[in-house]
Amino acid sequence: MSKKMHISLTVNGKQEEFLAEPRELLIYTLRERLNITGPHIGCETSHCGACTVTIDGKSVKACTMFVAQADGADVTTIEGLGNPDSLHPLQEAFKEHHGLQCGYCTPGMITRAAKLLEENPNPTEDEIRFGMAGNLCRCTGYQNIVKSIRAAATEMNAAKEAAE
Amino acid sequence: MPRDTGIGAATLRREDVRFLTGTGEYTDDIVLAKQTYAVFARSTVAHGKIKSIDTSAAAQMPGVLAVFTGDDFVDVGGNPAGWLINSRDGEPMKEPKRPVLAHGKVRHVGDAYAAVIAETVEQARDAVEAIEADIEELPAIIDMNAALSSSTYVHDEIETNQCFDWGWIEDNREATDTAIKNAHHVTTLELVNNRLVPNAMEPRASIGSYKASTGEYTLHTTSQNPHLTRLLISAFVLGIPENMLTVIAPDVGGGFGSKIYHYGEEALVLAAAKQVGRPVKWTADRTESFLTDAHGRDHVTKIELALDAEGNFLAFRTDTKANVGAYLSNFSTATPTFLHGTLMGGNYTVPLVYVNVKAVFTNTAPVDAYRGAGRPEATYSIERVIDKAARELGMDPIELRRKNFVKPDQYPYASAAGLEYDAGNYDALMDKMEEVADISGFEARRKASEAKGLMRGLGVNAYIEACGIAPSNLVGVLGSRVGLYDAATVRVNATGNISVMVGAHSHGQGHETAFPQVVSDMLGIDASTIDIVHGDTSKIPFGMGTYGSRSLAVCGSAVVRATEKIIVKAKKIAAHMLEVTDQDISLNDGVFSVEGTNKSVTFGEVALKAYIPHDYPLESIEPGLEETAFYDPANFTYPSGAYACEVEVDPETGKVRVDRMCAVDDFGNVINPMIVTGQVHGGLAQGIGQALVEQTFYDEYGQLLSASYMDYTMPRADDLPMFQVDHSQGTPCVHNPLGVKGCGEAGAIGSPPTVVNAVVDALQSGGHNITHIDMPVTPVRVWEAMQNAK
Numbered sequence: 022m023s024k025k026m027h028i029s030l031t032v033n034g035k036q037e038e039f040l041a042e043p044r045e046l047l048i049y050t051l052r053e054r055l056n057i058t059g060p061h062i063g064c065e066t067s068h069c070g071a072c073t074v075t076i077d078g079k080s081v082k083a084c085t086m087f088v089a090q091a092d093g094a095d096v097t098t099i100e101g102l103g104n105p106d107s108l109h110p111l112q113e114a115f116k117e118h119h120g121l122q123c124g125y126c127t128p129g130m131i132t133r134a135a136k137l138l139e140e141n142p143n144p145t146e147d148e149i150r151f152g153m154a155g156n157l158c159r160c161t162g163y164q165n166i167v168k169s170i171r172a173a174a175t176e177m178n179a180a181k182e183a184a185e
Numbered sequence: 186m187p188r189d190t191g192i193g194a195a196t197l198r199r200e201d202v203r204f205l206t207g208t209g210e211y212t213d214d215i216v217l218a219k220q221t222y223a224v225f226a227r228s229t230v231a232h233g234k235i236k237s238i239d240t241s242a243a244a245q246m247p248g249v250l251a252v253f254t255g256d257d258f259v260d261v262g263g264n265p266a267g268w269l270i271n272s273r274d275g276e277p278m279k280e281p282k283r284p285v286l287a288h289g290k291v292r293h294v295g296d297a298y299a300a301v302i303a304e305t306v307e308q309a310r311d312a313v314e315a316i317e318a319d320i321e322e323l324p325a326i327i328d329m330n331a332a333l334s335s336s337t338y339v340h341d342e343i344e345t346n347q348c349f350d351w352g353w354i355e356d357n358r359e360a361t362d363t364a365i366k367n368a369h370h371v372t373t374l375e376l377v378n379n380r381l382v383p384n385a386m387e388p389r390a391s392i393g394s395y396k397a398s399t400g401e402y403t404l405h406t407t408s409q410n411p412h413l414t415r416l417l418i419s420a421f422v423l424g425i426p427e428n429m430l431t432v433i434a435p436d437v438g439g440g441f442g443s444k445i446y447h448y449g450e451e452a453l454v455l456a457a458a459k460q461v462g463r464p465v466k467w468t469a470d471r472t473e474s475f476l477t478d479a480h481g482r483d484h485v486t487k488i489e490l491a492l493d494a495e496g497n498f499l500a501f502r503t504d505t506k507a508n509v510g511a512y513l514s515n516f517s518t519a520t521p522t523f524l525h526g527t528l529m530g531g532n533y534t535v536p537l538v539y540v541n542v543k544a545v546f547t548n549t550a551p552v553d554a555y556r557g558a559g560r561p562e563a564t565y566s567i568e569r570v571i572d573k574a575a576r577e578l579g580m581d582p583i584e585l586r587r588k589n590f591v592k593p594d595q596y597p598y599a600s601a602a603g604l605e606y607d608a609g610n611y612d613a614l615m616d617k618m619e620e621v622a623d624i625s626g627f628e629a630r631r632k633a634s635e636a637k638g639l640m641r642g643l644g645v646n647a648y649i650e651a652c653g654i655a656p657s658n659l660v661g662v663l664g665s666r667v668g669l670y671d672a673a674t675v676r677v678n679a680t681g682n683i684s685v686m687v688g689a690h691s692h693g694q695g696h697e698t699a700f701p702q703v704v705s706d707m708l709g710i711d712a713s714t715i716d717i718v719h720g721d722t723s724k725i726p727f728g729m730g731t732y733g734s735r736s737l738a739v740c741g742s743a744v745v746r747a748t749e750k751i752i753v754k755a756k757k758i759a760a761h762m763l764e765v766t767d768q769d770i771s772l773n774d775g776v777f778s779v780e781g782t783n784k785s786v787t788f789g790e791v792a793l794k795a796y797i798p799h800d801y802p803l804e805s806i807e808p809g810l811e812e813t814a815f816y817d818p819a820n821f822t823y824p825s826g827a828y829a830c831e832v833e834v835d836p837e838t839g840k841v842r843v844d845r846m847c848a849v850d851d852f853g854n855v856i857n858p859m860i861v862t863g864q865v866h867g868g869l870a871q872g873i874g875q876a877l878v879e880q881t882f883y884d885e886y887g888q889l890l891s892a893s894y895m896d897y898t899m900p901r902a903d904d905l906p907m908f909q910v911d912h913s914q915g916t917p918c919v920h921n922p923l924g925v926k927g928c929g930e931a932g933a934i935g936s937p938p939t940v941v942n943a944v945v946d947a948l949q950s951g952g953h954n955i956t957h958i959d960m961p962v963t964p965v966r967v968w969e970a971m972q973n974a975k
Contacts, residue, residue, distance in 0.1 A: 044307075052213075052214075056216075057207075058207065058210075058211075058214040059206070059207020059208070060207070061211070061213075061386075061387065061438070062213070062388070062468075063386050063387070063388070063471065064471040064893070064894050065470050065471055066471065066893060066894060066895065068893070068894035068895065069386060069471075069894060069899075071386055098207065099205075099206065099207035100206070100207045103205075103206060104206055105202050105203070105206050105208065108202075108205065108206070112205040112206065115201070115205055116197055116198070116201045116202070116205060117197065119197075119198065119859050119860070119862075119863045121201060121204055121205065122439070122693035122694070122695070122863060122864075122867065123204075123385070123386070123387070123436075123437065123438045123439040123692050123693030124200070124201075124203075124204025124205075124209050124436065124438065124693070125209075125211065125385075125386040125387040125438025125439060126386050126438075127204045127205060128204075128207045131205065146907070147903075149902070150902040150903040150905075151902075151903050153902045153903075154901045154902050154903045156902070157386060157894070157899050157901065158386070158902075159384055159385060159386050159439050159441065159867070159870075159871070159899070160386075160439055160693045160863075160867045161863060161866055161867055161870075162866035162867050162868075162869055162870030162871075162900075162905060162908065162932075163866075163870065163901075163902040163905055164866045164905070164907055164908055165863060165866065166902065167902065167907075
């Protein structure tokens with residue numbers, strides 16, 4: 022058993038501090054230590070994206086990052102984007118356009134899509150498909166996911182314009 | 186009537202909010218008090234004799250609470266096959282025991298031979314590493330032809346690798362042979378229906394718990410049908426009385442067939458929970474899922490189509506070898522037989538069908554029903570050989586199909602493969618497909634592709650499937666060991682809201698939204714006051730679960746029957762309240778009224794009266810308002826469709842890109858078109874995945890070389906086009922009360938032959954004399970075919 026490390030990070034705006042083995046993965050920290058079960062484990066190899074979170078402004082697959090690598094970081098999960106009483110425009114759009122079925126990939130999908138729309142607020146269909154290609158969905162055939170992201174982009178851009 | 190929430194409304198899904206916000210509750214999200222963890226020791230060889238397993242070091246490792254091996258389960262039962270198939274000679278199929286943990290031999294890579302229970306998953310994993318297993322490697326039986334001639338057996342006690350040799354319909358055999366011998370033209374095609382890994386995004390997981398004070402067990406598990414899992418564990422494997430075992434399938438992250446079945450891990454965590462006195466949790470990692478989830482398809486087939494000079498179909502003769510893997514999974518014997526052979530007449534008025542299926546044991550993961558289950562295999566064979574025949578005869582592939590379609594005035598139609606199709610209109614589907622897919626614009630699109638240096642092809646297809654597998658008396662004759670009805674309870678609470686307990690399990694299909702639409706429509710009350718309860722055997726009367734596109738056709742019909750009973754009783758209560766007879770009462774928009782008068786009571790008032798029966802005809806009606814119905818259908822349902830696909834093939838690389846994909850399906854009546862469209866999308870993606878990218882590859886030693894997402898290609902967002910989906914041409918099913926047929930599998934059934942037909946058409950248009958390429962049609966296969974055709 023290796024010596025435990027002192028870890029401090031912010032998750033969905035909340036400061037967290039604890040001791041962790043060097044081999045502890047970030048997804049384990051979120052799910053088992055902090056009881057944040059929105060991010061799921063689909064493959065443990067970075068290929069499916071079910072565990073996607075945002076770390077310091079970048080989309081990261083939490084299943085292949087040691088929590089020690091996230092020491093000091095600012096982490097946002099699906100729980101930090103919206104809640105049942107106040108959905109994020111992407112969450113609204115996924116509901117409106119049937120962008121989910123079993124829901125297992127959905128938290129990672131939406132977390133990734135939120136980052137994609139920050140990177141490119143007005144993506145084309147091809148840009149959405151390319152930008153989401155790191156997230157697997159076995160249910161939807163992606164069509165309604167693409168539509169949902171497109172719709173959310175329009176909605177968010179309109180809201181931004183209205184605010185300006 | 187609140188039409189915005191009733192039948193036919195594209196109601197948004199109420200289950201979405203929890204999934205969208207990360208508040209869904211999947212099995213691995215559940216943490217039970219004092220929970221422990223199981224990790225399995227799995228075979229690294231495909232076939233081996235277990236000489237000894239030394240667990241003494243593992244048992245001494247930190248945190249270890251128990252270690253199990255196959256020896257601990259020799260006195261309990263095996264996981265059975267649910268369908269008995271007899272061979273052509275009348276001999277019953279071979280049914281070797283499938284134990285909880287491997288005993289005596291390991292039979293595929295990933296076969297579990299021991300399990301460690303520990304305080305943490307890491308400790309359990311470390312202890313598994315410390316198990317000393319002496320396993321003598323035996324020759325691996327991988328190829329089906331080699332298996333049939335080998336004297337090495339996957340199961341030594343049955344002294345063969347053939348599970349059965351089935352003929353359908355045996356009485357047609359000679360006549361079919363004669364028709365093929367004498368036909369004007371016979372088209373022959375040999376093809377492989379590639380083995381697939383279902384790959385639900387949520388890996389399997391189970392938590393067993395046990396209450397010593399009462400002897401009650403609870404299993405939380407990733408299941409499509411918790412009642413069937415309970416039945417199998419109770420009646421066949423562990424012998425726990427059903428009233429002492431609760432099976433809960435909470436939110437389940439997709440199934441596609443792979444979570445229909447009972448798996449040994451479920452029995453292990455229950456037995457272990459009793460022994461260690463604490464809950465035991467197991468969650469598969471992705472490679473475990475690849476190695477141990479039941480795979481799909483894996484048929485090697487030769488199909489012949491006999492035609493007369495006018496292009497009329499005279500006979501289909503099919504010879505198939507079906508891989509069942511190392512053990513018989515629960516539906517593994519039904520899938521290549523009654524879910525495949527009975528569909529081998531397709532949508533056509535062919536007078537003769539004969540199918541021979543040899544099921545073969547190999548040292549590979551068990552193979553069972555995967556989205557479509559037998560029907561994709563049938564459709565692929567039929568629709569590929571028809572396409573080849575059209576090319577050989579110089580006929581238009583659409584016209585050849587139309588010429589042989591069963592016509593609308595021929596229903597009910599007794600197919601040569603033994604089914605009675607109840608309703609359909611295949612020409613109407615084809616008409617609609619030609620319109621939606623813009624077939625007339627294809628030649629212009631082909632020229633545009635050619636101008637870019639690409640070959641463009643058009644593929645079409647017509648399919649029929651049999652869904653809502655039933656009725657029980659028929660499937661019983663055919664070998665099913667279970668009935669195939671479903672059940673529902675409608676409970677009207679005192680305040681007028683409604684809980685509907687259903688036997689079907691929802692794991693993406695949107696039952697929580699669609700089923701209330703049915704009840705809402707019947708009672709005339711808003712769907713928002715109606716809730717669905719599913720996935721918990723302690724809360725639901727019974728159920729046969731979700732598979733074979735059966736939920737709405739079978740369980741939805743049970744919901745209708747139970748709601749009808751509610752209406753009958755509620756009318757009696759209303760009649761008492763209004764001082765008339767119940768024949769005088771009508772129900773409209775949630776109000777019971779006496780025709781021709783202004784006397785009425787609301788649904789809510791009747792509900793309250795049922796539970797507060799102060800002034801109530803107790804002599805003729807019981808208090809309460811709750812009814813249960815079991816529904817056993819009269820027949821299968823028969824969804825059908827016409828599909829079109831256009832691909833572009835790069836002659837330099839062999840890369841295939843699907844440019845257009847059109848699915849026109851007849852699902853009968855549609856309850857929620859948004860959900861139905863989504864189901865088709867998903868099926869299309871899986872079908873295109875099978876056709877172009879998904880390949881399960883075992884090497885000659887039985888190592889699964891495609892056991893991760895690095896090696897098994899899953900369709901991704903940038904691999905697929907926008908699909909064109911239409912279900913406007915529905916012909917209602919005539920024997921269930923909703924007129925519905927089932928939509929879950931259609932896309933995966935209809936699309937693979939459509940795609941391959943399109944690829945062959947593209948290659949032919951480029952001057953390559955290629956008549957077939959096996960799936961997945963990868964760039965290397967296309968490129969090699971082009972080189973070989975030179």
